[in-house]
Amino acid sequence: MKINNNVFINYFDSISCAGNNPEEMFESICQKKDTICIDSSYVKDKDVAIGKVSIKKDLNDILLERIENLLLNTNLKDFKNTLLVIGSSVGGMNETERLFFKNKNYKKINPKKHSIDAISYFLKQKYKFYDDVSFSTACTSSANALGYAKEVILKGIYKNVLVIGIDSLSYTTVCGFSALSVLSSKPCTPFDKNREGMNVSEGFGILLLQNIKEENSIELCGVGYSSDAHHMTQPHPDGIGAKKAMQNALNDASLTIDDIGYINAHGTGTYANDFSELNAINSLFVNKKPKVSSTKSVTGHSLGAAGAIEAIISSMVLQKQTIPANKGLNEIQIEGINYSIETTSSNVNYVLSNSFAFGGNNVSLIFGLTK
Template sequence: MKISNAYINNFSTISCAGNSNEELFSSICQKKNKISLDTNYVKDSVVAIGKIDSKTLFDDLVFQVCDNILEESNLKDFSNTLLVIGSSVGGMIKTEQIFFQDKTYENINYKEHPIDAVAYKLKQKYTFYDDISFSTACTSSANALGYAKEVIEKGIYKNVLVIGLDSLSYTTVCGFHALSVLSSKPCTPFERNREGMNVSEAIAALLVQNEKSSNESIEICGVGYSSDAHHMTQPQPEGLGANKAMSLAIENANIKKEDISYINAHGTGTYANDFSELNAISSLFSDCMPYVSSTKSITGHTLGAAGALEAAICCMAINKQIIPPSKDIKDLENEIIKISNEVINKDIKYVLSNSFAFGGNNVSLVFGCAK
């Protein structure tokens, strides 16, 4: 039984595309190149990565986005708020730093390594009612948002703080390099001649509540989950799992697929992921194609943070009535798809955001204007 709706009332983001919400959306709309070339992470290789432009420590940036939420919300503190973390690396960066410095694992604090290390750190500064952490690779914070929607709607919590975050780590960058999916230049999702993906870092915090707080509140209308379990690292080529997740999200939102104005695609820039997603979108929306773009062409792939970061982008797209563009697509692989290469001003009511991960774990979210 649905007791209440779930509304995103405030959000705060930091990424390579900007240290604020407005800077992030402006970078996307202006198609600014925020990806840098790096030779430090992979030996004898140049890889393009998305690094946050700040001298502040990553942990302190996490505190900063939480402080921003408190300052702009109707909360005095987080004592009656559930903390939901979505991350694929957790405290791995801290572990790497200690190991590279000491050449041993002996000085590593075991509480600062796992996925819930983020929650552990936050609880040193803030008081939360409870916390839970999700680690499902690139769908981590999308799953966290879906969970927030469910517990809000069931009346279990009134306030949920969802934080999606991942910092750049050698383990992650070198891991993707081993899979031969990294690009040596800014990624170009859905471009026929794309080279690969850009690993990036980001933090995105969203306050989800059972009542809307302003005219800019955005409702989490629907969530769809699927698992195609086709391959450990590659999606089902025809996009069957992605199609299922999108269909379920639209059904859960109690709308029609024709109501979707814009799809924020997973769009990583790798051949396997893009090919699968393009097939899924073209088959599901063959008779009512909405505009599609991948904002990862500006932000890079922020891994566990992607679902939350792109949820914030979707919120701004709805509030500004702007469809954000993709960047540098000259030869679209699938001509059925309606790619937005430039900023498009449009009446937007509902948007769909896709997050797909290793193991065929798929999450789609529908966002809409708060009623």
């Protein structure tokens, strides 16, 4: 039996190093603003480029304020009939670190404030949700959360799903990526021949998905998953898993490569990711070459929050009919890609957004204008 429910994004909000709200973030991306800072406090004897939010508050406190704004500006008065879906790779790890470094021991650490579902635990202290689910699949966490939201709305299980992708800066993650030798000491330059690595960042993306269409709704049309399981931390160099995820998303949306007007690439600025993703795009988009850019040179890589934040960017591309530039792309290494070097106005009906993670965990999402 074919289910005919559609899934619509009816509200979104965000904070990142690129801006304190979606409008600021999109403007920073389009204007190729310098938003990444150099920091020497996270990795011993090493400068790394990271993305910090400008508001000097705990990220969870900012999140609470934004949830209040959501209730004031949507058709929801409460969350009693809403499923909460969290995507995070850090969870409450930064809270644990803060207490450990302060007290020099673990005795005052609350396990409920450490785990991946620490965000939902925190929110449930103030709000009553129908239920909650937390995803932690590294850099695909909130992309998987969005895919799950689409599935439960399509099946008629829920009418309202609140998806939040969130990650704070953590010593554990920054030092972990440093140990892998993939951090850059300058703002990252995805797809550029002279790339140095990635920029870990913090932030969140909030999206309200519903089964009803509103005036400015964006439709979540397709979701594609794959797992190439090539290596613990590196994707398959030919992009086998990435290609499969994109094709699965097209199939799910009943679209072809000719329908996609823009690809928001995962584009972390690491050698392994750049080659794998671009090879996958070249392999799949043979005749039709949509514009491609990575926005992480401005937003940084917010890990588990990246899928949600880039879902918002993709939605704004559709709403504004504007394709953002790929900042820092000065010397192309892989040909055959229709890189977005400068921000341009363009007729775009569908956007494909990629999120790829350790272990070959891949998610592609397709967003479209409502008809």
